[in-house]
Ligand SMILES: Nc1ncnc2c1ncn2[C@@H]1O[C@H](COP(=O)(O)OP(=O)(O)O)[C@@H](O)[C@H]1O
């Protein structure tokens with residue numbers, strides 16, 4: 001079974017009288033346990049594609065399938081449920097809840113899922129340590145650097161071990177050392193848990209970690225490279 | 231703690247000044263409502279008691295039908311002994327028998343139609359304030375004397391003073407002509423024009439003779455002391471009536487329908503004022519919550535993208551409002567209760583109330599009455615409308631698109 005299948009996705013935005021094709025008949029197929037980088041210059045349609053895969057945005061035409069289930073025709077509630085239980089999302093901007101501490105932000109999704117408190121605390125402390133934020137658990141987002149906030153966002157996305165992680169430029173605000181650490185964490189999760197990763201980036205470093213590199217331009221898929229063979 | 235509750239609480243303190251302003255508006259209006267409703271209830275109580283204590287009493291025993299057309303022959307037989315047994319049965323001294331007749335009262339040069347009441351001099355002071363308000367001369371003391379006490383306006387109209395004589399002309403119980411000559415021994419100042427102009431009192435023994443009552447009278451008047459005890463006394467009095475009698479017990483509501491109407495009219499205008507206050511608070515809440523929802527568009531986009539449903543977020547907004555409302559409710563009730571209690575003893579001067587005060591025998595100071603009802607009614611309604619006002623901001627979340635919301639700066 002494939003983790004993600006997109007068939008002929010189209011999405012057009014209108015700005016004034018100008019039409020922008022954010023997705024132009026984009027089709028991809030990602031197997032379970034895939035570790036894929038989406039690379040495109042800014043405005044190439046990476047975020048739009050990730051949003052379509054995550055059920056955050058409905059494409060104008062085409063189909064999206066997640067783990068064998070078509071999702072582009074689901075209702076809001078079902079999509080919310082899918083995101084809550086199946087998908088970990090790292091947004092382009094770090095997007096933490098400002099009134100919650102780092103640990104509470106990480107626990108947030110688990111709490112909504114109904115995970116018991118003890119388990120929640122254990123998991124969130126462990127994951128924050130793993131992303132190198134030990135000791136900062138009680139800080140609010142405003143009291144952390146951009147890089148630290150981004151790591152909290154990553155911790156929040158992977159803490160409940162979703163089958164699919166979508167990350168939109170996760171290293172955009174990180175220095176190279178932290179970027180490497182983060183990517184190694186992703187690789188390790190991919191290896192040990194078989195988590196599928198789809199990472200949008202224009203960071204060469206990040207692309208280096210991918211098993212597969214999909215290149216986009218103006219909403220079209222222009223190249224698909226298997227990097228494992230190389 | 232529940233995550234939504236925790237989020238709600240922290241969100242409120244994100245802008246403490248705004249939260250306090252909104253909550254402050256609730257507290258202020260709740261204090262005001264508690265105070266005003268307490269005064270209102272207190273005033274109504276006084277108004278009822280004072281009006282009824284003038285003459286009518288809180289309840290009366292009468293012949294059926296008497297209340298509506300006051301016919302001489304619709305009598306309470308053996309009234310004095312019935313009054314005595316009621317007094318004993320209720321274990322209440324403020325019970326008195328009364329006869330009532332219409333008569334023409336004439337002095338040397340003038341005549342006026344008045345209502346002559348035959349009263350028990352010993353017990354009448356317990357059911358009416360008029361004996362106590364007899365400041366010129368004295369009140370009646372002999373149950374059989376040919377004496378009369380009249381209202382101050384009537385005295386002026388008839389041009390009589392203490393010691394003067396009046397001729398009474400009316401009809402007796404059986405329709406025959408009744409007439410007598412009485413000496414004015416006292417003049418009362420009831421403070422109410424109708425009483426002072428149209429009422430005169432004679433001893434019940436003299437009344438019986440003059441109007442040929444054969445031991446009967448028309449009313450057994452009972453003063454309950456406090457209008458809230460009326461209902462209970464009506465039941466007890468009913469049980470005391472002789473089994474074969476057709477007599478009925480009327481409460482003050484039946485005896486003086488105008489009183490309740492006056493209260494209802496006053497309540498109507500007060501409720502309008504309260505409604506304006508409540509609507510103002512509701513709009514302030516609507517404004518605050520709408521602003522806070524709009525401000526958090528991006529944040530709400532994130533948590534929706536993480537998988538929180540709009541319904542759950544809506545509950546968050548409602549919960550934030552409920553928390554504010556609860557603080558407003560508790561603080562408003564407590565503060566309102568404290569402030570109002572300060573005035574329950576000293577009373578408060580209410581400008582513009584003099585006219586009503588005169589009409590209903592009220593003192594010019596108002597004494598608020600604090601009770602569970604006055605503490606909760608106003609603040610409870612404010613709380614309810616606060617929640618209603620938050621429904622629209624909460625509903626808006628259903629139209630929120632997470633992607634668009636997250637793009638919002
Ligand atoms: N909500 C929107 N309204 C208008 N234009 C949009 C909207 N979202 C994306 N776009 C446009 O669609 C194109 C693709 O955007 P995006 O997917 O964000 O690219 P990337 O993530 O690769 O930078 C861009 O030209 C962007 O301006």
Ligand SMILES: [Mg+2]
Pocket residue numbers: 046047048092168
């Ligand atoms: Mg992007």
